[in-house]
Amino acid sequence: xxxxxxEGHIAQEPDYLGAGHSVxxxxxxxxxxxxxxxxxxxxxxxxxxxxxxxxxxRLELATPPGDLVSPDTYNRLFTLHGVIMVWFFLVPAVxxxxxxxxxxxxxxxxxxxxxKLNLASWYINxxxxxxxxxxxxxxxxxxxxxFYTPYSSLYSNSYVxxxxxxxxxxxxxxxxxxxNFIVTVHTQRCEGLTWMRLPLFVWALYATSVxxxxxxPALAIALMMVVLERVFGLGLFDPAQGGDPILFQHIxxxxxxxxxxxxxxxxxxxxxxxxxxFSRRKIFGYEAMVxxxxxxxxxxxxxxxHHMFVSGQSATASLVFSLLSFLIxxxxxxxxxxxxxxxxxxxxxxxxxxxYALGFVGLFTLGGxxxxxxxxxxxxxxxxxxxxxxxxxxxxxxxxxxxxFFAGLHFWWPKISGxxxxxxxxxxxxxxxxxxxxxxxxxxxxxxxxxMPRRYHSYPPEFEMWNVLSSAGAVILAVAYxxxxxxxxxxxxxxxxxxxxxxxxxxxxxxxxxxxxxxxxGRLPTVTGGPYDYHAQGEEPHAREGDVTFPGRSDxxxx
Amino acid sequence: xxxxxxxEQASTQAEAFDxxxxxxxxxxxxxxxxxxxxxxxxxxxxxxKRGTPRRSVKxxxxxxxxxxxxxxxxxxxxxxxxxxxxxxxxxIEAPAGAMEYHVEAKQWMWKTRHPSGARExxxxxxxxxxxxxxxxxxxxxxHSFYVPAFRIKQDVVPGRTSTVxxxxxxxxxxxxxxxxxCGTDHAKMTGRVVAMAPGDYARWLETRAEGETLAAxxxxxxxxxxxxxxHEEGSDVHAPSLAGLFGRxxxxxxxxxxxxxxxxxxxxxxxxxxxxxxxYEPIMPNFSGMLEDGEVExxxxxxxxxxxxxxxx
Ligand code: HEM
Ligand SMILES: [Cu+2]
Ligand SMILES: [Cu+2]
Numbered sequence: 001x002x003x004x005x006x007e008g009h010i011a012q013e014p015d016y017l018g019a020g021h022s023v024x025x026x027x028x029x030x031x032x033x034x035x036x037x038x039x040x041x042x043x044x045x046x047x048x049x050x051x052x053x054x055x056x057x058r059l060e061l062a063t064p065p066g067d068l069v070s071p072d073t074y075n076r077l078f079t080l081h082g083v084i085m086v087w088f089f090l091v092p093a094v095x096x097x098x099x100x101x102x103x104x105x106x107x108x109x110x111x112x113x114x115x116k117l118n119l120a121s122w123y124i125n126x127x128x129x130x131x132x133x134x135x136x137x138x139x140x141x142x143x144x145x146x147f148y149t150p151y152s153s154l155y156s157n158s159y160v161x162x163x164x165x166x167x168x169x170x171x172x173x174x175x176x177x178x179x180n181f182i183v184t185v186h187t188q189r190c191e192g193l194t195w196m197r198l199p200l201f202v203w204a205l206y207a208t209s210v211x212x213x214x215x216x217p218a219l220a221i222a223l224m225m226v227v228l229e230r231v232f233g234l235g236l237f238d239p240a241q242g243g244d245p246i247l248f249q250h251i252x253x254x255x256x257x258x259x260x261x262x263x264x265x266x267x268x269x270x271x272x273x274x275x276x277x278f279s280r281r282k283i284f285g286y287e288a289m290v291x292x293x294x295x296x297x298x299x300x301x302x303x304x305x306h307h308m309f310v311s312g313q314s315a316t317a318s319l320v321f322s323l324l325s326f327l328i329x330x331x332x333x334x335x336x337x338x339x340x341x342x343x344x345x346x347x348x349x350x351x352x353x354x355x356y357a358l359g360f361v362g363l364f365t366l367g368g369x370x371x372x373x374x375x376x377x378x379x380x381x382x383x384x385x386x387x388x389x390x391x392x393x394x395x396x397x398x399x400x401x402x403x404x405f406f407a408g409l410h411f412w413w414p415k416i417s418g419x420x421x422x423x424x425x426x427x428x429x430x431x432x433x434x435x436x437x438x439x440x441x442x443x444x445x446x447x448x449x450x451x452m453p454r455r456y457h458s459y460p461p462e463f464e465m466w467n468v469l470s471s472a473g474a475v476i477l478a479v480a481y482x483x484x485x486x487x488x489x490x491x492x493x494x495x496x497x498x499x500x501x502x503x504x505x506x507x508x509x510x511x512x513x514x515x516x517x518x519x520x521x522g523r524l525p526t527v528t529g530g531p532y533d534y535h536a537q538g539e540e541p542h543a544r545e546g547d548v549t550f551p552g553r554s555d556x557x558x559x
Numbered sequence: 560x561x562x563x564x565x566x567e568q569a570s571t572q573a574e575a576f577d578x579x580x581x582x583x584x585x586x587x588x589x590x591x592x593x594x595x596x597x598x599x600x601x602x603x604x605x606x607x608k609r610g611t612p613r614r615s616v617k618x619x620x621x622x623x624x625x626x627x628x629x630x631x632x633x634x635x636x637x638x639x640x641x642x643x644x645x646x647x648x649x650x651i652e653a654p655a656g657a658m659e660y661h662v663e664a665k666q667w668m669w670k671t672r673h674p675s676g677a678r679e680x681x682x683x684x685x686x687x688x689x690x691x692x693x694x695x696x697x698x699x700x701x702h703s704f705y706v707p708a709f710r711i712k713q714d715v716v717p718g719r720t721s722t723v724x725x726x727x728x729x730x731x732x733x734x735x736x737x738x739x740x741c742g743t744d745h746a747k748m749t750g751r752v753v754a755m756a757p758g759d760y761a762r763w764l765e766t767r768a769e770g771e772t773l774a775a776x777x778x779x780x781x782x783x784x785x786x787x788x789x790h791e792e793g794s795d796v797h798a799p800s801l802a803g804l805f806g807r808x809x810x811x812x813x814x815x816x817x818x819x820x821x822x823x824x825x826x827x828x829x830x831x832x833x834x835x836x837x838x839y840e841p842i843m844p845n846f847s848g849m850l851e852d853g854e855v856e857x858x859x860x861x862x863x864x865x866x867x868x869x870x871x872x
Binding site: 240245288347369375456462465 | 562563564565566572575576579580583586587590591594595597598601602605606607608624625628629632633636637639640643644646647650651666699700701703705707708710711712713714716717718719721734736737738739740741742743744745746747749829830833847
């Protein structure tokens with residue numbers, strides 16, 4: 001359904017970007033695409049804030065003594081980094097930006113089920129973010145992103161209440177988005193799009209939304225309890241009043257373990273779309289992939305105790321949580337193998353988003369395997385609360401999730417902006433990010449194994465070398481993260497027109513103009529087969545037509 | 560700069576740990592290599608630039624393959640669970656006759672008390688080859704007692720007594736860290752554990768001024784704080800005798816049954832209204848405002864010795 005003229009320009013009613021240029025037309029929009037862009041703007045802002053804090057942390061750790069900032073400042077820096085990155089970057093990253101933009105397009109709908117709620121959730125997110133930032137500007141929070149009691153509730157002299165309220169408020173935004181996604185997937189699918197024909201990206205967003213709606217209230221309760229104890233001295237966690245400090249950990253991890261899947265599941269979806277498109281293959285084992293996603297989201301609710309092996313929980317409880325944590329690795333492993341097998345027999349090209357997606361598979365594998373170390377009780381006893389854990393979750397959340405986010409951003413950028421970017425620079429950034437990432441975080445596994453505790457402002461000299469390496473890697477990583485700002489900026493200003501479907505991808509979102517019109521589609525599409533029909537059953541995949549050598553580089557410098 | 564890559568291995572647990580860790584690392588390297596090789600080889604073989612027609616390629620949409628690798632991963636998951644848990648089960652209980660060390664954690668220091676009563680700040684002295692149980696209490700927030708060379712870690716939670724044990728195998732001085740974030744000087748809340756050959760240890764012990772043991776402090780407190788007034792034999796208040804209490808099953812007034820462990824004793828002193836022993840009136844006063852930090856632990860230690868005397872009688 002190409003609505004472009006011979007030169008590839010859109011010859012049609014204004015697209016969503018052209019449908020009003022006033023600030024008001026953006027701030028009061030109910031168009032899911034514009035809301036996605038609004039989220040992208042705030043997301044980038046929070047990413048920069050969180051990244052700046054991380055830079056300061058790595059600078060401090062470049063030398064053993066705590067010489068750059070005071071201990072209290074250091075504690076505020078890593079807390080700021082964690083709070084912002086977890087709740088204001090990772091959780092909303094894919095769902096609220098790419099998900100918002102693409103979900104209706106990918107299921108052949110004109111908008112979300114509740115467009116106004118969608119806009120409201122952006123404002124709620126913003127309000128939460130502002131509260132958290134206010135806590136930061138007033139003097140910061142020093143509890144770590146985990147807000148452990150009784151430190152947070154009785155001892156910390158920082159703006160815990162304000163920050164907790166910020167996260168609490170932002171939680172409502174994610175819940176609203178989650179509900180919206182669930183209802184949208186249930187009610188807005190176009191004709192012929194049955195459940196088992198949904199792209200995995202949609203499945204992943206759906207599963208994420210369910211987890212969000214079920215888990216986030218637990219976080220709200222945990223934070224509310226902290227605030228009540230701080231403000232009214234309620235004694236829920238204060239042993240002197242008969243409270244139990246460990247209770248907080250149970251409630252917090254009942255949310256926060258599922259939350260790690262809130263952060264990674266959307267990445268699974270993105271990577272499945274990208275890998276299939278650039279290897280011109282059907283996804284290997286579609287059903288297994290769907291059930292793995294659902295399995296992970298359900299079993300993710302029963303493993304929280306693996307964060308508490310040394311907190312004093314009973315040995316029996318630890319063993320049960322250990323077993324369940326080992327079992328949850330099975331669906332994750334299935335996904336990794338299925339992604340690898342998808343490449344088999346393909347016609348693979350290595351565009352930037354494909355590089356990110358391949359990097360994702362590798363880094364996620366390493367992150368998941370180290371999860372097995374942590375799931376076994378005796379090993380966790382040693383490496384719990386050391387840099388090993390820090391490395392583990394960065395492999396999954398930065399190596400995995402952030403790679404997936406970039407894979408998706410590069411993949412759908414032509415759809416979102418209508419323009420191409422420099423493939424050469426993009427691929428360079430992807431490679432640099434991979435190298436810089438491993439350089440930064442692999443040494444932290446060794447530090448953790450050697451016994452360096454996390455959240456240390458200064459450290460003994462035997463840890464120096466690996467910390468220096470890690471800080472050096474962070475420089476590379478920072479450069480790699482800044483590169484996309486340049487080439488995406490150039491792309492917006494003078495990138496060549498992308499055309500409707502530059503990658504010749506098969507998803508419904510590619511069957512409309514780039515950028516899509518306000519109503520997404522002229523006539524709504526009808527679906528007659530499964531997703532990823534890059535080749536007929538049993539047949540070999542078609543190569544992508546035209547230049548296999550990267551559009552957007554050779555002939556792209558002209559407009 | 561120091562080029563070290565592994566922590567010292569200085570306890571019995573460390574040996575078991577290193578075996579498991581090495582095995583898991585080997586397995587992980589294998590899986591990473593496998594996935595890496597799959598991606599690399601497929602990327603090379605099936606890259607579009609190569610342009611070879613691939614009619615010969617068999618379709619891979621194969622249930623058997625999926626069942627195969629699901630079964631293989633399930634096997635490894637359960638195998639590793641079994642393999643690692645047996646090691647952790649072995650390490651739960653300290654062997655009988657372990658030496659008892661008491662450690663109080665507070666922002667940002669470790670106050671230790673040797674079984675002989677000798678007190679130190681941020682340091683412990685133990686003999687090699689003898690199991691040591693550490694009784695841990697916190698006076699404020701959660702801390703975590705972590706000795707990397709021994710591969711042991713235990714959170715120190717306020718309001719309860721946690722224990723952890725180790726047996727040093729190699730003389731040396733090892734770092735003690737606080738591993739749970741506890742505020743401003745968390746990174747400075749470090750100390751050392753000195754493990755000594757038996758001869759050296761005996762010499763060290765002689766040079767120490769014998770302090771009062773924790774139980775002796777407790778015995779003194781038992782009288783001065785007024786516990787004895789009700790709990791001493793021959794008192795005319797109807798209160799249970801505490802001899803032989805520790806470790807027994809106690810029926811409660813509300814029908815429950817609890818074991819009189821350290822946490823129970825602690826709660827009985829600080830929150831006497833919570834668990835009332837069957838057959839007694841809830842008349843015991845609340846001591847939480849009267850006892851100073853550390854005094855509760857002393858009383859608990861004293862009550863434990865009462866049971867030991869009972870048993871040896
Ligand atoms: C193969 C699956 C996984 C297993 C078996 C696993 C296991 C574990 C375990 C046992 C811990 C606790 C370590 C400790 O505190 O001592 C942990 C920590 C963590 N994991 Fe995973 N994990 C897996 C996948 C993931 C995924 C997919 C994510 C995120 C997207 C993730 C994010 C985290 C985070 C954020 C923490 C640390 C929380 C903190 O202490 O701040 N993990 N993981
Ligand atoms: Cu978890
Ligand atoms: Cu501490």
